[in-house]
Amino acid sequence: MTLHLRRFLVLLLLILAPLPVAARPAWACSCAENSDPLGRSETAFVGVAEDVDEPWFGNEVEVRFAVESVLKGEAGDSVTLITMKDSASCGYEFVAGGRYRVFETGGETNLCDGNELLSEGHATGGEDRTLIFWGGTALVLLLVAGGVTWLIRKS
Structure with missing residues (x-):
């Protein structure tokens, strides 16, 4: 393999390496129904989001609520629900400490179910995950660049 071809391949690798890390799937959410959310739901309650567990991988977010009052159906003192991570895939963005009317x-539950924020909470953890994601991406790029530099010097 010639030196020019090797350098071209190394440069191509450096350019393409971050793409799988940074790429996210494209989704589309469309809420066409305008019917009564209470009528469509199995259970409805007012509660405080105690824990919002966003996944490192995947798209499902697990949210645990402390139930204050039940509007429809049966719910215990605590309810754990699944929603999608992104609003583009119809996920509802719950924030820990926020008080919600949930269907x-x-x-x-999802963005189209008619959930309603009744009072603000405080964000927890999202900023830390973003920092870890970009820090990890930078580390991978440094390792790839170091390996490429070693290969070029060796040849």
């Missing part, structure tokens, strides 16, 4: 069906 669920089958243990899940």
